[in-house]
Amino acid sequence: MARIGVIGAGLSGLTAAAALADAGHSVCVLDKGRGPGGRMSTRRAADGRQFDHGAQYFTVEDETFARAVSAWERAGVVETWEGIIGSIAPGQGLAAAAASAPKPRYVGVPSMNAVCKLMRERLGVAFGVRIASISRREMQWTLRDDLGDDRGEFDAVVIAVPAPQAALLLETSAPEMAESARRAKMRSCWAVMAACPDLLPIEFDGLFINGGPLAWAARDNSKPGRPAMESWVLHALGVWSDEHVDESQEQAGNVLVSEFLERMDLPASAIGSWTAHRWRYALPDPALPSRVLESAEGSLVACGDWCGGPRVEGAFLSGIAAAHQLLEQFDGTSLGSGDGI
Template identity: 40%
Template sequence: MNTALPIAIIGTGIAGLSAAQTLHAAGHSVQLFDKSRGSGGRMASKRSDAGALDLGAQYFTARDRRFVDVVQDWQTRGWVAQWSPSLYNSHDGTLGASPDEQVRWVGSPRMSAITRAMLGALPVTFDCRITEVFRGEQHWQLVDANGNSHGPFSHVIVAAPAPQASALLSSAPKLAAAAASVAMDPTWAVALAFSTPLQTPVEGCFVRGGPLDWLARNRSKPGRDSQLDTWVLHATSQWTKQHLDLSKETVIEQLLGAFAELIGCTVLAPTLSLAHRWLYARPASAHQWGVLADADLGIYACGDWCLSGRVEGAWLSGHEAARRLLDHLQ
């Protein structure tokens, strides 16, 4: 059964696009909204003079059979490729090779390639921050930050980080309270580019001790074409919380210093550096909701924060939101 009105989906990260694809495949029309200028959310990549830089999610894994099948399809379509970095651990400044051999996937030629391909020709309104979601006598209406109204819609799926989702779920107080209970941690990300390649075998490193949590040689990922040696550093959530309002220049300076101490080789001044602050990088703890739903009202919330906090969790949550909605329509 096809609904006469479109279904509104707020957010074009993996969760929102997973829901959109599932609904579209079932014959329903959708309308997507995103406050940013493009799709991806934390899968976003930044184009720069040093090529595409993955500032958010660095890679993802696939364990659930449903997601494994989807990723294999993405691989066939050329949207993703396996990344097998020379992986290290750093414990309090001591570098050692990592025994971790799990399969890692990245978007190709950048992480945002996945969500751009998922979006395809689906109707979307970018640069549109939805601030209010309310239900009239029969249908849903949305209001954006400029006071413009959007609708009517038969159902609404909110696929935004938990703190933002909570504010949009006021019509369903129990869902709003659940979303409000989710703490999400921030992360400072820094990208660096060097004209002379660093003399190190490290291509990815999990860090314990100090301000850094993770670092990756961005150009070691499949499809990245750069003449420069590009790196992405992620600070720990704890360090980020303590330095949340530092200037980007100071963040770059401090994390570059930590990187130079850790990497075990000479680090010259980078030819390019930039920083990005992710306020809602990951949920502080995992939940097993799958999706938040009020089927009678016709409003749903999904995202990585409803499950594992991983890319896989985001896709599964969005898919489940769409399945719940479809089941209610039958």
């Protein structure tokens, strides 16, 4: 049995951790946040509203991922979102919105982070721990946090954090991996969480908005299991977010709220209150072609949506690939056909 440290309790890290634990290894997950999910997080407001302010929904193409999603559905943490999705062309308003082709769109239930919460239940996860360095001595990897405290010695380490943060961690311990991680660029995303006093007169539950700072708007309470209070999430375009990444929450949020009201032809009173959140590393653009990065001797691996493909599905598949890589290294075996939870 190997002792394996996993940095990051987003979907990729937890997927890798669960697969490694299933194979009989001792796994310790460390995350700087307050809970699991990373970019699949959910923000809760004092009045009981909740907002999926990161990932909105996910789609399924790969068979392995499809098996995991079926298992999550059976476990009651995922359902299809039957919301009506549409798109608005540049220069157009809501009146000209066109319905998008229906396809299965999945969400966590009762919140986007439900899958990660389920996975963490059977794993040891330490939250509020920001790993600042990784070093190697006598065949062991040592992790230290940003206070300089030792967070354990491991036979292997999985780095499951966004590419720029992975590059920093890899700088001294595996410079060649750091260089690869730096090739995966990540765009930022400004998000607005808007609490509305009344139902907005918008027939769509999710809208792709083209031609302006906004890229997406969604009625969060149209997703299954959410509190019945009109709550919208707005996402800015990646290019716009990058250009405005250093603005204050108020500055960026004001632009996005004004744009939303204008494109939807709504009065300012349609939104009671709002708050903005900046995702500094939101989406890979581009991701690396490989699903996993590994060190020369194979016991340090990096994974995430920036390895091999974007989005929730890509993060899951990269986590599986990271576990696979370490299992081959330690056991000479690969993963079974488990369902990934």
